[in-house]
Amino acid sequence: MPAAKAPTSLRRLFDEIGTVDQIGIEERVAKFTTRSLKKKSKVFGLRLAVSMVDLTTLEGKDTPGKVASLCQKALRPHDVGDIPPTAAVCVYPAMVKHARKHVGGTQVKIASVATAFPSGQAPLKTRLAEVHAAVNDGADEIDMVINRGAFLSGEFGRMQDEIAAVVEACGTATLKVILEVSELETYDNIRAASFLAMRVIRPGDFIKTSTGKTSSNATLGNNQVMLEAIRDHFLATGIPISMKPAGGIRTAKQALHFLIAVKETLGDEWLNNRRYRFGASALLNDLVRQLEKERTGAYQAPWNFSEATEGY
Amino acid sequence: MPKTSSKTNPARELVFGDLWEYDPAPETADPKLKPRYDLFINGSYVPPRAGKYFGTINPAQETKIADIALADASDVDSACKSAQKAFTHVWGKMPGKERGKYLYRIARLLQDHAREFAIAETLDGGKPIKESRDFDIPMAAAHFFYHAGWADKLEHLAPGRQVTPHGVVGQVIPWNFPLLMLAWKIAPALAAGNCVVLKPAETTSITALKFGEICQEAGLPNGVVNIVSGAAETGAAVIQHPLTTKVAFTGSTEIGKSIMRSLAGTEKKLTLELGGKAANIVFDDAPLDQAVEGIVNGIFFNQGHVCCAGSRLLVQESIADAVLAKLKRRIAVLRVGDPMDKNTDLGAINSREQLTKITDLVQSGVTEGAEKHDNGCKLPAKGFFFRPTIFTNVSMSHRIAREEIFGPVLSILTFRTPDEAVEKANNTSYGLSAGVWTDKGSRILKMSTLLKAGVVWANTYNKFDPTSPFGGFKESGFGREGGKQGLLDYLRVD
Numbered sequence: 001m002p003a004a005k006a007p008t009s010l011r012r013l014f015d016e017i018g019t020v021d022q023i024g025i026e027e028r029v030a031k032f033t034t035r036s037l038k039k040k041s042k043v044f045g046l047r048l049a050v051s052m053v054d055l056t057t058l059e060g061k062d063t064p065g066k067v068a069s070l071c072q073k074a075l076r077p078h079d080v081g082d083i084p085p086t087a088a089v090c091v092y093p094a095m096v097k098h099a100r101k102h103v104g105g106t107q108v109k110i111a112s113v114a115t116a117f118p119s120g121q122a123p124l125k126t127r128l129a130e131v132h133a134a135v136n137d138g139a140d141e142i143d144m145v146i147n148r149g150a151f152l153s154g155e156f157g158r159m160q161d162e163i164a165a166v167v168e169a170c171g172t173a174t175l176k177v178i179l180e181v182s183e184l185e186t187y188d189n190i191r192a193a194s195f196l197a198m199r200v201i202r203p204g205d206f207i208k209t210s211t212g213k214t215s216s217n218a219t220l221g222n223n224q225v226m227l228e229a230i231r232d233h234f235l236a237t238g239i240p241i242s243m244k245p246a247g248g249i250r251t252a253k254q255a256l257h258f259l260i261a262v263k264e265t266l267g268d269e270w271l272n273n274r275r276y277r278f279g280a281s282a283l284l285n286d287l288v289r290q291l292e293k294e295r296t297g298a299y300q301a302p303w304n305f306s307e308a309t310e311g312y
Numbered sequence: 313m314p315k316t317s318s319k320t321n322p323a324r325e326l327v328f329g330d331l332w333e334y335d336p337a338p339e340t341a342d343p344k345l346k347p348r349y350d351l352f353i354n355g356s357y358v359p360p361r362a363g364k365y366f367g368t369i370n371p372a373q374e375t376k377i378a379d380i381a382l383a384d385a386s387d388v389d390s391a392c393k394s395a396q397k398a399f400t401h402v403w404g405k406m407p408g409k410e411r412g413k414y415l416y417r418i419a420r421l422l423q424d425h426a427r428e429f430a431i432a433e434t435l436d437g438g439k440p441i442k443e444s445r446d447f448d449i450p451m452a453a454a455h456f457f458y459h460a461g462w463a464d465k466l467e468h469l470a471p472g473r474q475v476t477p478h479g480v481v482g483q484v485i486p487w488n489f490p491l492l493m494l495a496w497k498i499a500p501a502l503a504a505g506n507c508v509v510l511k512p513a514e515t516t517s518i519t520a521l522k523f524g525e526i527c528q529e530a531g532l533p534n535g536v537v538n539i540v541s542g543a544a545e546t547g548a549a550v551i552q553h554p555l556t557t558k559v560a561f562t563g564s565t566e567i568g569k570s571i572m573r574s575l576a577g578t579e580k581k582l583t584l585e586l587g588g589k590a591a592n593i594v595f596d597d598a599p600l601d602q603a604v605e606g607i608v609n610g611i612f613f614n615q616g617h618v619c620c621a622g623s624r625l626l627v628q629e630s631i632a633d634a635v636l637a638k639l640k641r642r643i644a645v646l647r648v649g650d651p652m653d654k655n656t657d658l659g660a661i662n663s664r665e666q667l668t669k670i671t672d673l674v675q676s677g678v679t680e681g682a683e684k685h686d687n688g689c690k691l692p693a694k695g696f697f698f699r700p701t702i703f704t705n706v707s708m709s710h711r712i713a714r715e716e717i718f719g720p721v722l723s724i725l726t727f728r729t730p731d732e733a734v735e736k737a738n739n740t741s742y743g744l745s746a747g748v749w750t751d752k753g754s755r756i757l758k759m760s761t762l763l764k765a766g767v768v769w770a771n772t773y774n775k776f777d778p779t780s781p782f783g784g785f786k787e788s789g790f791g792r793e794g795g796k797q798g799l800l801d802y803l804r805v806d
Contacts, residue, residue: 018600018601019597019599019751020599020602021602021771023602023772024599024601024602024603024605024606024771025601027605027772028601028602034442034446036334036337036654036655037334037335037337038335038336041333041335042335045332048332228601231326234324234326235324235325238324259332263332264328266326267326267327267329268328268329268332269326269327271331271332
């Protein structure tokens with residue numbers, strides 16, 4: 001009877017990892033938004049954010065042509081100015097081989113959502129097969145979804161076993177574990193799920209907020225809960241886990257607030273794209289636009305920036 | 313993460329280095345200051361009769377900002393007389409509905425001039441611009457808005473009884489929240505129908521004198537608000553003037569006691585809001601990161617120049633190490649420096665005198681055997697600054713556990729059981745505020761009845777609202793400010 005066991009085991013986990021006070025953490029993150037970035041520190045933050053973007057297209061209507069233009073945008077976000085490439089492109093498994101033609105061998109990685117994204121409601125065998133397929137097609141990184149049903153019904157062991165199975169299926173590919181925070185609802189649950197995931201993944205693997213397919217996605221609040229979980233796990237075990245907020249981060253200003261949270265919570269060692277990523281698409285052009293403003297002193301018209309993909 | 317972190321050795325430490333430094337982000341707007349401020353009496357600025365002025369300095373630069381008029385007994389007398397005249401002929405007779413309109417107007421004007429006031433406050437007092445901008449000035453406006461609403465509803469404060477204003481109210485305010493303390497004093501006094509003679513603190517007179525301009529702009533009848541700047545003698549003259557029928561003082565316990573002595577045998581009504589040595593109590597089931605945030609906010613807000621600051625941390629022994637480790641990591645990213653910089657978390661100490669007092673008390677902590685930790689940050693070469701400081705191995709008999717430091721210095725003590733926590737928390741001559749951190753609702757309720765403090769915050773700290781009464785037990789004073797309790801202190805109930 002998993003339902004009857006659930007409260008006890010969740011309580012035991014909280015006794016171990018501690019809980020989160022909603023009002024307190026939201027007050028903490030509100031302070032990040034009052035930081036004021038000027039001049040060089042602003043440019044540094046914007047460039048850093050560009051280099052952390054997982055440029056994403058996850059739509060039923062994706063085509064090889066769309067993926068090709070996404071890859072070009074990732075390699076060269078703007079035709080003028082010295083703007084770094086993004087960290088990765090993020091596509092569905094069927095599109096991995098098309099992406100490989102354009103970014104294979106470059107510093108832009110190929111990330112693929114797998115495991116019956118976004119719901120995860122497929123047999124484990126099917127989900128693992130999808131991971132194998134994506135890795136065989138050349139994906140460098142796999143973005144999986146956790147079994148939220150298992151978590152919410154208290155079957156933590158099953159949730160962790162499934163993540164462990166995906167880790168194995170990844171081989172050398174980096175894994176990003178999507179908690180889908182909006183379906184976990186509370187900060188306590190997000191902290192609990194973060195710990196459960198971190199205990200079965202490898203150093204350098206990621207925990208990630210959202211699929212971008214539900215009503216609410218990455219916020220400074222749930223980002224902070226996960227950063228603090230990563231910090232506590234790191235200080236206790238020495239294992240550095242990376243972090244990826246995804247969905248809902250559309251403006252450069254928002255991205256800078258997230259990076260300030262990283263700087264003040266995890267410190268310098270997480271301020272790079274091995275340890276921190278943004279799952280986003282519309283964000284990239286706003287970052288580029290702000291960088292061009294810093295470079296030229298004036299805002300450019302929106303049509304001066306090449307379209308890569310609509311936002312998700 | 314109490315249990316896991318005590319079992320496993322932390323493998324590494326986080327690096328808070330200079331990879332991504334924030335560039336200076338100074339607030340540069342013009343605070344529109346005058347080189348010389350006269351006294352605000354009877355609706356206009358008048359020079360002091362004796363012609364004496366004193367300089368007010370910027371504590372972050374140690375440079376003079378302006379000359380401030382020094383009011384003597386004759387100036388105070390003329391301020392009290394003009395207040396009495398305004399009360400008898402205009403303000404005391406005015407219907408509450410009309411008084412309310414003036415208060416609303418003052419509140420809106422404070423919002424209109426918020427940026428100017430925020431900068432003036434930071435310049436004169438040393439507090440970080442983000443605090444004067446996001447807390448002091450908006451909160452001052454909020455107090456006028458709140459009390460404006462009461463002005464025509466006073467009969468509901470004490471149903472079935474008659475409430476009447478006292479007349480002329482003498483008010484003396486401290487330097488830690490200059491404009492906000494002015495608002496806490498003036499807003500309820502005016503709403504209740506009193507007229508006011510207010511003396512701002514010697515080191516922070518500018519925003520109070522600037523407030524005279526707001527009164528003028530609001531068209532407030534002459535004499536309803538009078539501001540007399542000066543030192544202790546000026547304050548004493550305000551308090552002892554025969555026309556002031558009600559006296560309100562916020563400041564140190566020492567001066568509060570002498571005021572009480574001086575008013576003994578008179579009919580004057582008195583409220584005092586004095587010092588504190590608040591206990592912030594953290595139980596082992598508390599959400600630790602938020603508790604740490606609350607501890608930081610409790611003691612480092614406004615450089616610890618807060619009478620209700622959570623200056624004694626009482627932490628349950630089983631989690632003491634975990635809390636200390638988190639606290640040290642948190643203060644490592646606190647930014648101390650130019651108060652005018654928008655990224656500054658701790659600004660300048662208000663005066664050299666206060667800096668000396670803090671330094672002496674910290675030295676006593678070291679001498680008495682407590683262990684001192686600070687964040688080791690670089691301090692500006694000029695100005696009065698002090699690093700955020702934490703003491704461990706503190707015992708209840710140490711001076712740093714008993715005396716109000718009024719600076720960014722936290723003393724950490726431990727407890728084992730809830731009874732011991734209550735015992736230690738109440739073992740102080742003060743009783744202004746306390747904090748309780750726990751996941752257990754019933755424990756919060758129980759603690760709040762056992763703690764002898766005017767305010768008990770649960771899972772938060774330093775939260776203020778105009779609707780909530782604020783005031784102390786024991787040597788922290790008596791009377792309340794804010795809410796209907798605070799307003800009643802400005803009325804006679806028959």
